[in-house]
Amino acid sequence: MKYSNTITSFLFIFLILFKLPVEASDYRNEFVHANNLYSKKQYAKSANAYETLIQKGVRNGYLFYNLGNAYIRMGETGSAILNYVRAKSLIPRDENLAANLKFAIQQTLDKIEPPPLGTLNILFFWVNDFSLNELIFFSLCLNFIFWVNLALWLYFPSLKIARNALLFVLLLSFISVGIKIKNESDLKLGVILAENIEVKSGHSLDTITLFQLHEGALVTIIGKRNGWLEVRLNEKQKGWIPENSLGI
Amino acid sequence: MILKKYTASLAILLSFLLTPALSTIGFGNNISVTATVDKTSLSIEDVLRLSIVIQGTQNTPPPELPSLPSFRVAAAGTSSSTQYINTQRSVSITHNYRLTPMKTGTVRIGPARVRINGDTYSTQPITIEIQKSSNNSRTAGKTAFVEAELSSKKGYIGEQLVYTFRLFHRIDAKNLNLQLPFDSKWFHKENLGEPKAYLKIINGIKYHVQELSMAIFPLMEGLITIPSSIIELDLLYKTQNRNRQDPFSQFFNDPFFGQRTQVQHKVLRSKSLEVNVLPLPKGAPKGFKNLIGEFKISSKLGKRNLEVGDTTTLTVTVSGRGDVKGVTIEEPDLKNHFKIYPDKPEVKQIVDKKQIRGEKVFKFALVPLVEGSKTLPQFILPYFDTNKGQYYIAKTQSITLDIKPSSTKEKLNLVKSNQQSLKKDKPEVQTLGKDILPIYTELDEFKNNDTYSLTFIGVTFSSPIILFFILLFLIKWKNRMKYDVAFYRRRNAFKNANQRLKDMKDHSKSKEFARQLSEILRGYIGDKLNLKGKAITAEEVEACLKESNYQPSQAEDTRKFLEKCETFQYARMNLGSTEELLDESVTLIKVLEKQ
CATH class of the missing domain: 1.10.287 (Helix Hairpins)
Known part of the structure; x- marks a missing residue:
């Protein structure tokens, strides 16, 4: 009796301490519905359904992967790469994800090397x-x-x-x-979502255009100021772009 | 003396360490920010130098410039200064910018802002007058000017036009920075080789000319404006000492010692040009793949008389004026007659009189499978000739082959060879298309991957550590109870005394009661202090308790209680007094236990 009380108290404290995250399994029906829409080639609707699940707080690598696929089918390479990158942080060893991400990057116009690995x-x-x-x-x-x-x-x-x-x-x-x-x-990665964006030398539209980037280009975010993000492509090329042109 | 020496050294060291630190400290009350320009009136060919001076501190973020749509802005570095005047130290930092005017008129440079320690400082606005170039005529003997021209004012979509930019300069120029205005949306461009440099006399003045040509291919129809090309450069004016009377000046004006040069930064613009891009006429022949220019196509066969199993090479060459890189030729349809192995095409491209010309060579290895006479189909190449404004179809000549049966011996070899070649020349599996891999539909995969909360990590991490230390304490306690007698007695003193007092109640009427009570109390004190309690007297108990930091009153109460017990051992006791004595002993033990 004495021990059972202790265990009950411990469990009570445990439940108070740990805020339970949103449980993905609660949304299984919605996941199945989104998958069905994708199978019926209603890609925009399926992307919407996946996005709704994400907005509800579901964090699942396969959900981001499926959303990336839906965007690829819709021709939105930038959004697809963004969601593949998000999926990669959750399911980094998934081979299908690596293949689709490679495919999506091949669709982009800019040849961009991945950021170099540190020591x-x-x-x-x-x-x-x-x-x-x-x-x-x-x-x-x-x-x-x-x-x-x-x-x-x-x-x-x-x-x-x-x-x-x-x-x-x-x-x-x-x-x-x-x-x-x-x-x-x-190493915060961002993906260019606009079709074509001019990378400026400062955080203002009247500064010099250093280079152009196109939808789907992967950049490293290194700073933020007044609604502008400082991004870096490599050791030599960096500049500022409006915050809303980049998906993080 | 030694102390003084060390104090001096320490002071020097501290001054070295603190000087850079102090230089970054702002002197809030004396901060001022001012903006200056090197001139307020300039021509569109000149460059304006804007300096923003922050006086009173050096540790500031760069200034936020106002919107300057009339200029192209480039940072030109920063400089800082520290001055000591009559022990007063003043610091400042200057941010320099190079503003290249983009249009003429009166322009107001709004206030630049600097945020320092939460306060915002603004500069005063500056009004600038930008005038047209002082003299637009290029023949008026200008030091430097530019021009741009287009090979034709109209052209078809995909037709090669030549854009030529020329820089004329009378004196030395360096740090040339040319920006060509082509928008990849309207034109595809190709370089036409390295820039050319030559001399040209205009109105009797000798000019150095730098010429850059570029092939441009319009991608969209309509009237397209090619904006001005802009070149920034530094012109080097050589100056001489005017005091020609001074023999030293004349001596140092000798070219051997070099001459003083004055640098002027200039921005030169060419005129914008217009080109009317015409659509391709209707009636394109079948198989036309937007090939623009003038082309020829020819074919050549390596060996015409051959036997079944032999190999010959069919070479198809496309050459002419235009972009040959994009030319494609389909594999000839020779199914059931030949095995065909296409080779990778070779491309050569040259620039001839500012026209891109090229040659693309396609090679196919043919292996006849059946005997008899066979005519190879013609290769057809439709193209649009921009000079004549018509579509044309270039064709190759027909080629006829005479294929003989192979000899018996060779036939055997052929079979053998075929088997070998099947192994050797087996074509690699070709990728016909690329697509993404399908979505995941298994619900088992659909679990939340949310990051663990910090509380969860903290509790899960610390739980085994806390449990370990509890376990460690328990083990140590158990060992001490086992091996440390004093500790064991002390820990069990109260428990034992209590138990014995409970057992005593049945004998409360006995004369032995007081003696036993005294013994229990002395036993308790003996256990607490690790003494042979039964053998010590009341006075000794008092002394021991005092030594062990018990309160003197408690020690005295204990002694009195023990003396009372001794008295009752020889006196008659009634029921009330035994119960009173028992309660008193319980209270006393509890008080002592709390100590």
Whole structure:
């Protein structure tokens, strides 16, 4: 009785602490409906249905992937790439997604190289193959195993289950999470949604046009001011574009 | 002495460290922002230099310029200065801009703004007069001028026109920056080689000419205006010392020592040009693929007499004036008669008298499969000749082949060879089309991938750590209870005393009651202080409690209680006094336990 009360109290605190996210399974019927619209080649309607689900707070990589497909069929390459990029952060190892993203990028007019990887990203090469959630989950599991291992060691001091190796892997996993968070905050990618946009030297229309970009071009966002975004293509080419011409 | 030396060194070090830091500190009360221009009246060929000086601080964001649609704005660097006048330090930073006028008239440069420490400072507006070029006639002996011309004022869609830009300059010019105005929406353009440089005499004045030609292909019909080409350049005026009486000046005016040069930045514009782009006439022949120009097509066969299984090469050459890169030729229809292996076409393009000419060569390897005489079909190339304004069809000559049967030996070889070639020359699987992969419909995939909340991460992360330390504490406590006797006695003192007091109630009438009560209390104190409690006297108990930081009153109460118990051991006790004594002992133990 005493223990059951403790467990009930613990569960109550747990429920208060964790705000439950929107559960995707609640919207399964709407997902099926959107898929059916896509199958009937009503791409605009299916895109609308997918967008509605996203607005309701559903965050699912396959949902963004399907939305990207709908936009490709509608000929809106920029929106398609934007949603594929969003899907990539959630399902980074999906082969179909990689193929469709490549296809969509081939439809664009500008030849743009992906942003170069930093030294940390080269050393921690696996970071880009996992989503942030996966890395956090892996770190939490490792953290649990490490402390359980330590606890076992207290009871059975002769039992040394690779404690140092576990600690090393645990630290690596924490650093990986840190790099991933840094990448997601620093390397903010944006996609040009306008058909043709002039990249200016400053955040004003009367500044010099440095170069032009076309729909679907991927850029790295490095700054923001007065409704303008500073974007970078590579080490040499960067400039300002109006905020509303870019999808983030 | 040593201390003084170190103090001096520290002061020097601090001054070095603080000087750059201080330079970035704003002096809020003395901040001022002013805008200046190098001239208020200029011609459209000149460049205006705008300087925004921020006095009183150097650590500011760049100024926000007003809207300047009449100018093209380019940053021209910043400069900062620090001055000390009578121990007063003043700092400033200057942001320079180069404004290239785009139209004539009176133009107002609005206030530029700078935000410093939450305050906004604005500059005063400046009015500028932009006049037309001082002399529009190019023959009036100008130092430098430009011109642009088009090979024709009208042309068909896709016809090659030549746009020529020329820069004439009498004196040296450097830092040339040319901007050609072609819009990719209206024209496709191709370079016609490197710029040419030559000399030309105009009205007796020698000019250096830089000429750049470009082929342009109109993409849309209608009257199209090609806007002005703009070139920015620095003209280098060589100046001489006017004091010709001074022998030193004459000496240093010698070219050996170089001459002083004065640089003038100029912006020159060519006139805008108009071109009437005509649509292609109706009646295009079948197979016409927007090929514009004048072309010839010819075919050649490597070997005409051959046997079944032999290989020969069919070469088709398209050459002429126009864009040959876009020419395509379909594979000849020779099914069941030949195996055909097309080669990658080769393109050569040259510029001849400002006209793009080229040659594209298609090669097909033919392997006859059946014997007999066979005539290869003609290749047809429809095109539109812009000079004559008509469609034409270029054709190749028919070629007839005589294919003999292969000999027996060779026949065997042929079979063998075919098998080998099937392996060797098996064509790679060709990609016929590209498309996206289908959508995901499995509902198992449709789960929320929302990022874990910080609370979840925090609790999940810290839970095993907290549990571990609780476990560690429990283990240590258990071990201490096991091995530390004093600790064990102290922890169980109250529990044992309480239990014994409960057990005593049945004997409350006994004379032994007071003795047992005294023993329980001394036992409790002995356990708490790790002493042999039963053997110590009331005075010793008081002393021990005082030593162990119990309050003197508690120690005294305990002694008095023990003395009372000793008294009752030899005196008669009634029921009320035993109960009173028992309550008193319970209270005393509780008070001592709280300590």
